[in-house]
Amino acid sequence: MQLFTFWRSMATFRVRIAMNIKGLEAEPIYVDLLKGHQARPEFRDVNPSMAVPALVDDDGRVFTQSTAIIEYLDERYPSPPLLPTDPAGRARVRALAQITVADSHPLSVPRVRKYLGQELHASEQQIVGWARVWQSAGLDAYEKLLSSDAATGAFCHGDTPGLADICLVSHATGAQFYGGTIDGHPTVKRIFEQCMADERFSKAHPKRQPDAPPSV
Ligand SMILES: N[C@@H](CCC(=O)N[C@@H](CS)C(=O)NCC(=O)O)C(=O)O
Structure with missing residues (x-):
């Protein structure tokens, strides 16, 4: 592949x-x-x-x-497996994933940042602020959904990592790249740290990729 x-x-x-x-x-x-x-x-x-x-x-x-x-x-x-087998569980995991993939991440990809800067003349500070607003909104949604549902376990859905955890980790990492923190989101933070203690997650981290500049 x-x-x-x-x-x-x-x-x-x-x-x-x-x-x-x-x-x-x-x-x-x-x-x-x-x-x-x-x-x-x-x-x-x-x-x-x-x-x-x-x-x-x-x-x-x-x-x-x-x-x-x-x-x-x-x-x-x-x-x-990365998804549960029951339909309701699958819908829950997909919904958690979509917080990142559909609602937040698309708003801060390079083409959107470029448009904000070049066409709408937003400053770098405004663009960073924009990204952080949508990242924070996503973190709030994760926190509320995860902390209020008995289906949440060691990970987003039960005690094994899956699609929702993958998306949560990318979301939290994106927030950190923009200078944000997940400290105000305790359930998100607990699951993020649980995931990052696993080499399968941590070795995929952006900073550990061969094309990452040495300074990051
Ligand atoms: N919804 C897509 C997002 C893909 C995407 O926008 N990728 C970004 C990097 S994370 C990209 O390549 N952006 C190029 C650009 O915005 O010009 C996915 O989840 O794969």
Whole structure:
């Protein structure tokens, strides 16, 4: 398999964690988002959305969108599972994941930050503030949903890590990259620390990727 990746990409972070949990490996193909390489024609042919991750599986098929990739891998390599088996549990885990993937993360990706700066003339400080507003809103939602539901265990859903934890970890890490903290969100913090104590999560961290600059 091949994974189109960028060290700082929170969406690719999610796929890296899932692959580590499944014991899968992929050849990394680096797409430098800070240099605009996502707009290169050869990558646009891979993903017309001009975003990482993109996964090429062993049959040469291309998959995009982090949670679609993760669910594809989960169905193709079912052990260990990343989603519960019962419909209500699956809906709960997917809803938790969507806090990050649908509601928060899309608002602070490079193309949105670029538009805010270049077209709306927002300052760097305003752009950081914008990202932090939506990250905080997501953290508040996670905290409320996780702390008030008996289905929450050592992890977001029960006592094994899954899709919701993967998304929560990418969310908390994104918030930290913008200078935020998860200290005010105790359940989020507990689960984040539980996950990061696991090498399958921690070795997927942006700062541990070969294309990360040495200074980060
Ligand atoms: N919803 C997508 C998000 C993909 C995405 O926007 N990725 C970012 C990096 S985390 C990207 O490549 N952005 C390029 C850009 O905004 O120009 C997913 O979950 O995979």
